[in-house]
Amino acid sequence: xxxxxxxxxxxxxxxxxxxxxxxxxxxxxxxxxxxxxxxxxxxxxxxxxxxxxxxxxxxxxxxxxxxxxxxxxxxxxxxxxxxxxxxxxxxxxxxxxxxxxxxxxxxxxxxxxxxxxxxxxxxxxxxxxxxxxxxxxxxxxxxxxxxxxxxxxxxxxxxxxxxxxxxxxxxxxxxxxx
Numbered sequence: 203x204x205x206x207x208x209x210x211x212x213x214x215x216x217x218x219x220x221x222x223x224x225x226x227x228x229x230x231x232x233x234x235x236x237x238x239x240x241x242x243x244x245x246x247x248x249x250x251x252x253x254x255x256x257x258x259x260x261x262x263x264x265x266x267x268x269x270x271x272x273x274x275x276x277x278x279x280x281x282x283x284x285x286x287x288x289x290x291x292x293x294x295x296x297x298x299x300x301x302x303x304x305x306x307x308x309x310x311x312x313x314x315x316x317x318x319x320x321x322x323x324x325x326x327x328x329x330x331x332x333x334x335x336x337x338x339x340x341x342x343x344x345x346x347x348x349x350x351x352x353x354x355x356x357x358x359x360x361x362x363x364x365x366x367x368x369x370x371x372x373x374x375x376x377x378x379x380x
Contacts, residue, residue, distance in 0.1 A: 206302075206303055206376070207278075207279060208278050208279065209278060209279075209301065209302040209303055210274070210275060210277075210278060210279070210280045210281070210282055210301050210302030210303070211225075211228065211229075211232075211234075211280070211281045211282070211302055211303050211305065212282050212284055212298050212302050212303065212304045212305065213225040213228070213281070213282070213283045213284065213305050213307060214284045214286075214288065214289055214298075214304055214305070214306050214307070214350065214353060215286065215306050215307035215308055215309075215350060215359075216286050216308070216309070216314055216339070216342070216343060216346065216350075217285075217286040217314070217318060218309070218314050218317035218318045219286070219307040219308060219309050219314065219359055220307050220309070220359040220365070220368075221238075221283040221284065221286075221307055222238050222240075222283045223365045224307060224359065224365060224368060224369050224372070225238070225281050225282070225283040226281075226283075227365050227366055227368075227369035228281050228369045228372065228373060229280075229281035231369060231370065231373055232281065232373075234279050234280055234281050235279075235280050235281070236280070236281045236282075236283070237274050237280060237281070237282045237283070238282075238283040239267060239270050239271060239274065239282065239283065239284050239285050239288060240283075240285045242270045242273075242274070243263070243266050243267055243270050243285070246266060246269075246270060247266060251263065251285075254266065264287070264290070264291060267285055267287075267288055267291075267294070268291055268293055268294055268297075271284070271288060271294050271297050271298070272297055275297045275298070275300075275301040275302070278301070278302075282302075284298075286346075287346070289346065289349040289350065289352070290346065290349060295349070295352060299352075303354050303355070303376070304352070304353040304354045304355070305353060305354065305355045305356070305357065305372065305376070306350045306351075306353035306355070306356040306357070307356075307357055307358075307359045308350070308356060308357070308358045308359065309358060309359050309360055309361070310358075310360055311336060311339050311340055311343065312336070313360050313361060314339050315335050315336050315339055318335065318339070319331065319335065355372070355375070355376060355379075357371075357372055357375075
């Protein structure tokens with residue numbers, strides 16, 4: 203029995219901050235189901251996020267994202283990794299705040315850039331490298347920072363700890379705080 207039973211645990215933060223990896227580990231420790239909203243969006247739309255952006259644009263993607271967040275929030279005792287920009291819509295924040303505990307994962311820009319370069323499926327970072335990528339991340343972080351600051355908890359994931367240890371440290375801090 204956890205002090206947060208009956209709620210969801212939401213992992214949020216910039217792309218490549220570790221939301222999925224840490225969220226999966228966290229859910230395993232708690233024996234709660236794990237959901238990644240980006241995966242659920244692709245499953246619902248029947249195509250990759252990059253294809254949704256290309257075919258329908260970011261606004262259409264954000265609408266689908268809100269619908270998915272609303273659906274997963276209807277249940278409790280789940281760990282959910284949100285897409286990096288999910289927090290930009292106020293209606294998403296209301297859903298998240300009313301149904302769970304939010305944990306923001308952060309990382310230095312250089313760490314994020316390195317992780318993003320290793321993955322080619324990030325539509326907002328397509329065809330960027332080096333200085334362009336670094337500048338784009340910095341600009342997006344500045345825009346999103348006020349939203350990320352709304353999270354109940356925030357942890358920097360610079361990659362110093364293995365995923366299992368990092369998730370365990372988050373678990374202990376939240377467990378002891380609530």
